[in-house]
Amino acid sequence: xxxxxxxxxxxxxxxxxxHLDGGLRPATIVELAAxxxxxxxxxxxxxLGRWFAEAANSGSLERYLETFAHTVAVMQTxxxxxxxxxxxxxxxxxxxxxxxEVRFAPEQHLEQNLTxxxxxxxxxxxxxxxxxLAAxxxTPIRVGTLLTAMRHAARSQEIAxxxxxxxxxxxxxxxxxxxxAGFPPTRHLDAFEYLQRENFHFTIHAGxxxxxxxxxxxxxxxxADRLGxxxxxxxxxxxxxxxxxxxxxxxxxxxxxxxxxxxxxNVQTGAAASIADHPIGLLRDLRFRVTVNTDNRxxxxxxxxxxxxxxxxxxxxxxxxxxxxxxxxMKSAFIPFDERLKIIDEVIxxxxxxxxx
Ligand SMILES: O=c1[nH]cnc2c1ncn2[C@H]1C[C@H](O)[C@@H](CO)O1
Ligand SMILES: [Zn+2]
Numbered sequence: 001x002x003x004x005x006x007x008x009x010x011x012x013x014x015x016x017x018x019h020l021d022g023g024l025r026p027a028t029i030v031e032l033a034a035x036x037x038x039x040x041x042x043x044x045x046x047x048l049g050r051w052f053a054e055a056a057n058s059g060s061l062e063r064y065l066e067t068f069a070h071t072v073a074v075m076q077t078x079x080x081x082x083x084x085x086x087x088x089x090x091x092x093x094x095x096x097x098x099x100x101e102v103r104f105a106p107e108q109h110l111e112q113n114l115t116x117x118x119x120x121x122x123x124x125x126x127x128x129x130x131x132x133l134a135a136x137x138x139t140p141i142r143v144g145t146l147l148t149a150m151r152h153a154a155r156s157q158e159i160a161x162x163x164x165x166x167x168x169x170x171x172x173x174x175x176x177x178x179x180x181a182g183f184p185p186t187r188h189l190d191a192f193e194y195l196q197r198e199n200f201h202f203t204i205h206a207g208x209x210x211x212x213x214x215x216x217x218x219x220x221x222x223x224a225d226r227l228g229x230x231x232x233x234x235x236x237x238x239x240x241x242x243x244x245x246x247x248x249x250x251x252x253x254x255x256x257x258x259x260x261x262x263x264x265x266n267v268q269t270g271a272a273a274s275i276a277d278h279p280i281g282l283l284r285d286l287r288f289r290v291t292v293n294t295d296n297r298x299x300x301x302x303x304x305x306x307x308x309x310x311x312x313x314x315x316x317x318x319x320x321x322x323x324x325x326x327x328x329x330m331k332s333a334f335i336p337f338d339e340r341l342k343i344i345d346e347v348i349x350x351x352x353x354x355x356x357x
Pocket of ligand 2: 017205295
């Protein structure tokens with residue numbers, strides 16, 4: 001029997017790559033924009049949702065990123081950040097996500113004189129409140145925060161130190177994001193070396209709008225634990241029967257480096273022509289450590305369940321494959337090993353076992 005979207009919502013899912021400022025509810029943006037005096041393309045929530053999806057559908061990462069001006073603009077006060085984070089946890093939990101790492105860039109939320117620490121405190125508080133409400137509603141979720149530094153800016157060391165400062169209160173990792181071409185990860189080498197000395201975890205957006213050199217730097221110069229997207233690793237795989245892996249692709253697979261693949265986002269920014277053409281099919285067949293992610297639920301009009309449903313449609317995946325993606329993600333999470341294992345053994349495996357048998 002074909003797996004339906006409704007069935008997918010009910011199973012536990014793990015999400016490693018989701019941007020807080022890419023997942024606001026349109027209705028919340030409208031309310032917060034009115035309070036902040038920020039002008040939106042439209043104040044009708046439904047039309048606004050459509051506007052984001054269409055504007056983000058440009059085929060270019062740079063144009064896609066322009067749409068974030070409207071979400072970031074309404075996330076400039078403690079209460080606004082806290083509300084957005086609370087709703088994010090609730091929305092993910094309602095979609096059946098049991099573990100999520102949600103990222104955002106604190107340096108983009110200082111326009112009304114919050115300090116970096118106040119920004120992080122507000123978001124972490126919002127996640128905690130949302131998680132408590134979700135548990136009460138019978139949909140428990142654990143949310144970890146990743147702090148992102150913007151790769152075109154020069155604050156990565158400061159943001160890395162901020163992440164380490166908040167490591168015991170909800171921040172579980174670090175990331176860099178933003179336009180990739182022209183901003184190689186090695187610009188931020190000091191921050192990554194600092195994080196390694198602190199025994200901290202980080203992922204790097206690499207191999208999305210730019211190819212192998214970006215992935216190579218992220219792993220071999222910067223020491224990334226995971227690759228944000230990393231989809232262009234396929235450029236190092238020669239098609240054939242069997243396909244032949246170049247040295248970098250072989251390294252990524254051998255070392256089980258997690259790929260945070262985001263199918264719909266990749267189609268919107270031009271990294272893949274369609275879901276059916278997305279390299280996730282090949283990378284899964286070759287047993288790379290593939291994970292499925294949303295990236296920006298608002299800009300892609302998507303959810304974790306929808307991304308999985310799209311893959312089920314395009315590749316004919318069943319519960320076994322969906323469990324494999326979910327366990328891959330959980331194994332690759334930045335929380336301690338014993339806590340990851342507990343979610344795998346006590347939440348994920350029992351739920352899928354009922355469906356697979
Ligand atoms: O897919 C992405 N690639 C690079 N940067 C991105 C992507 N999605 C969101 N961002 C940027 C825009 C946000 O403002 C920032 C922090 O979440 O990260
Ligand atoms: Zn991203």
